[in-house]
Amino acid sequence: MPAANPFQDPLRFERRVPPCAIVIFGANGDLTKRKLIPALYRLAYDRRIPPGFAVIGNSRTPMTDEQFRAKMREALNEFVDNTPIDEGLWDDFSKSLSYYAGDLNDPECFNLLGKKLEEIEQTRKTEGNVLFYVSTQPSHYEAAINGIGRAKLAQGSGWRRIVVEKPFGHDLATARSLNNKLHEVFSEPQIYRIDHYLGKETVQNVLAFRFGNGIFEPLWNRRYINHIQITAAESIGVEGRGSYYQEAGALRDMIQNHLLQVMSTIAMEPPAVFESDLVRDERAKVLRSIRRIKPEEVPLFSVAGQYGPASIGNKDVPGFRQEEGVSADSQTDTYSAVTVFIDNWRWADVPFYIRSGKRLPKRVTDIAIQFNAAPHSPFDRNGADSTPGSRPNLLILRIQPEEGISLRFLSKDPGEGMHLRPVSMDFNYGTSFGSRSPSAYETLLVDAMVGDATLYTRQDMVEASWAAVQPILDYRETNHVDFPNYAAGTWGPKASEEMLARRGHVWRTP
Numbered sequence: 001m002p003a004a005n006p007f008q009d010p011l012r013f014e015r016r017v018p019p020c021a022i023v024i025f026g027a028n029g030d031l032t033k034r035k036l037i038p039a040l041y042r043l044a045y046d047r048r049i050p051p052g053f054a055v056i057g058n059s060r061t062p063m064t065d066e067q068f069r070a071k072m073r074e075a076l077n078e079f080v081d082n083t084p085i086d087e088g089l090w091d092d093f094s095k096s097l098s099y100y101a102g103d104l105n106d107p108e109c110f111n112l113l114g115k116k117l118e119e120i121e122q123t124r125k126t127e128g129n130v131l132f133y134v135s136t137q138p139s140h141y142e143a144a145i146n147g148i149g150r151a152k153l154a155q156g157s158g159w160r161r162i163v164v165e166k167p168f169g170h171d172l173a174t175a176r177s178l179n180n181k182l183h184e185v186f187s188e189p190q191i192y193r194i195d196h197y198l199g200k201e202t203v204q205n206v207l208a209f210r211f212g213n214g215i216f217e218p219l220w221n222r223r224y225i226n227h228i229q230i231t232a233a234e235s236i237g238v239e240g241r242g243s244y245y246q247e248a249g250a251l252r253d254m255i256q257n258h259l260l261q262v263m264s265t266i267a268m269e270p271p272a273v274f275e276s277d278l279v280r281d282e283r284a285k286v287l288r289s290i291r292r293i294k295p296e297e298v299p300l301f302s303v304a305g306q307y308g309p310a311s312i313g314n315k316d317v318p319g320f321r322q323e324e325g326v327s328a329d330s331q332t333d334t335y336s337a338v339t340v341f342i343d344n345w346r347w348a349d350v351p352f353y354i355r356s357g358k359r360l361p362k363r364v365t366d367i368a369i370q371f372n373a374a375p376h377s378p379f380d381r382n383g384a385d386s387t388p389g390s391r392p393n394l395l396i397l398r399i400q401p402e403e404g405i406s407l408r409f410l411s412k413d414p415g416e417g418m419h420l421r422p423v424s425m426d427f428n429y430g431t432s433f434g435s436r437s438p439s440a441y442e443t444l445l446v447d448a449m450v451g452d453a454t455l456y457t458r459q460d461m462v463e464a465s466w467a468a469v470q471p472i473l474d475y476r477e478t479n480h481v482d483f484p485n486y487a488a489g490t491w492g493p494k495a496s497e498e499m500l501a502r503r504g505h506v507w508r509t510p
Contacts, residue, residue: 017043017449019052020129020158021120023113025104025144026136027057027068031165033075035196036133039441041076042083044093048446052125056116057099058109068099082436096124104136104143110151117153128158131448135165142181149185163192163448166257167248168457171473172466179459192448193462197258198455199440199447201429202399203265206367207279209397209405211270216395219371221346226392228266229353229368229508230259233360237307237317237488238334243325250336251304251469251476254356260287260340260465261457262399263352266367267342276454280461287464291341298475300502305335305493307359308484317359317488331480334358337496338472353500355507359488364510365399379418394508403429403437 022040024032043049057068073094076085100116102109121128130153134144141164154160164182169175182191197203210217219225232254238245245253264283271278293301308319320326320334335357341349371393394408405427413419429437447455485493491507500506 015446015450017048017050017446018129019050019125019127020131020449021054021056021117021124021126022131022133023056023058023117024133024135025058026134026140027099028059028061028063029135031135032057033072034079035439035441036135036445037072037075038080039439039445041080041093042439042442043446045083045086045089052127054096054098054120054124054126056113056120057097058102058113060101060103062101063099065098069094069097072097104140104147107147107150110147110153114151114153117156121157126158128156130156130158130160132160132162134162138167138170141178145181145185154185154190159451161190161192161448161451162186163194165194167252168193168257168462169466170252172463172470175462175466179462188459189453191459192453193457194444195257195261195457196440196444198261198265198457199444200399201437202397202403203262204455206265206397217270222348222350224371225350226370226372227351227353227505228370230263230355231368231510232259232356232365233362233510234358235360235363237359238320238323238326240324242323246326246330246332249333250356250358251333251338251472255336255338255354256465256469257457259354259356260468261461262367263340263354264461267347267352269346276452279454280458284458284461284464286342287461287468289342289344290464290468291343292468293471295471295475298472301339301499302472303335303337303493303496303499304333304476304481305357305486305496306330306332306481306483307334307486307488310488312489319484319488321484331476331483333476335486335492335496337492337499338469339499340468351503351505353505353507355492355496357492360491361489362510363401366510367397367399368508369395369397371395379420
């Protein structure tokens with residue numbers, strides 16, 4: 001009998017979700033409307049949520065339970081994709097929603113929460129299980145944690161867990177401080193630091209693709225891979241979030257958390273079995289193995305960009321500095337690119353090129369794995385295309401918007417002579433499976449409720465990713481760039497192309 005494959009888990013999305021209450025701090029914010037309530041409704045639609053389930057929303061805005069429910073119904077109408085609003089289901093689901101107004105800096109806010117939890121445990125039969133979800137502004141994280149601790153809500157008759165949204169700190173020092181604050185109230189197994197990129201089906205499929213197939217993993221190393229490019233491009237600007245984004249920037253907002261976590265999934269060693277701690281151990285090892293950039297090397301291995309005004313499709317688009325809430329001399333990066341090296345035996349000297357930016361030509365997130373060219377081509381003398389970059393095989397893992405996998409290889413062009421040209425084999429999620437994939441938040445909320453932390457980041461992983469980018473952050477604090485340095489609607493500053501050209505590489509156009 002063949003050995004069981006530890007990465008085939010058909011019951012992963014059939015796990016029993018226990019009765020519980022979810023407390024959402026910042027329930028009047030965009031995340032609750034756009035992601036959390038739609039995800040919970042979809043789980044209810046799929047009968048994944050048990051009868052013993054409740055949501056308690058909190059923010060400073062005065063609202064009754066009915067007003068909160070009406071607001072969430074409007075959110076469903078706008079943000080639920082591929083799921084009809086069933087009136088009978090909504091009636092049942094809405095009864096699980098309640099709300100109370102309170103300031104997180106006021107101890108009475110948490111005393112009231114404790115009473116509501118006791119009441120809901122009796123009326124909704126939640127068995128004392130509580131998931132706290134902190135989706136406030138980062139400046140309020142500490143107040144929420146302190147309030148839970150003072151009111152002794154981190155312990156109860158059932159399990160207690162906390163989900164903390166990004167950004168998890170502003171730099172290495174603040175990330176460590178936030179971790180210390182969390183550990184004053186919660187133990188590490190109770191803490192779920194969410195990164196919604198890791199909940200995407202296509203990111204999870206990287207593990208299945210690598211470790212569930214015997215074809216690719218033997219090639220997944222420095223002998224066969226020339227370099228890897230990870231791109232997360234957005235065609236939009238800051239969309240009214242200028243004041244927030246000005247404090248973050250592309251390096252902090254995307255590369256430090258999302259894209260370094262994706263990179264660690266691409267580069268990790270296979271765990272013995274698909275268990276939370278073992279998977280996270282391997283990802284953490286990758287993050288700790290990132291080569292630290294010396295101050296004098298920062299200009300060679302990183303690029304900062306900021307978009308300027310342009311005309312796109314006969315429409316004038318403002319530059320970042322002209323966006324609402326943004327300073328006229330802002331030094332915030334709306335584009336960031338870095339070259340990362342992982343100092344271990346598998347990846348020594350293989351560059352990982354990572355870039356993310358706003359106001360780029362299209363919205364796309366993908367991973368391009370460039371294999372080495374064949375050591376010798378017998379076809380060049382016959383007039384085959386010998387342009388650099390035309391021969392090597394390319395594996396593309398598309399995360400969004402068209403989820404799938406593409407493998408590029410060379411084939412003979414029909415006709416006389418041995419002329420080669422690149423062709424692709426494509427796998428598309430939507431057409432291949434014919435069913436809707438759960439959203440990242442559906443996956444991650446279920447994981448938090450059942451106690452599976454595989455797709456959540458651990459303290460050591462967060463701090464290792466901050467340590468990797470901290471030299472770049474320090475350098476940019478004292479070395480200003482002449483912004484803007486790329487026009488809206490282009491693929492970023494010229495310096496980004498030059499960063500790859502120094503090693504004989506070019507950015508691939510998605």
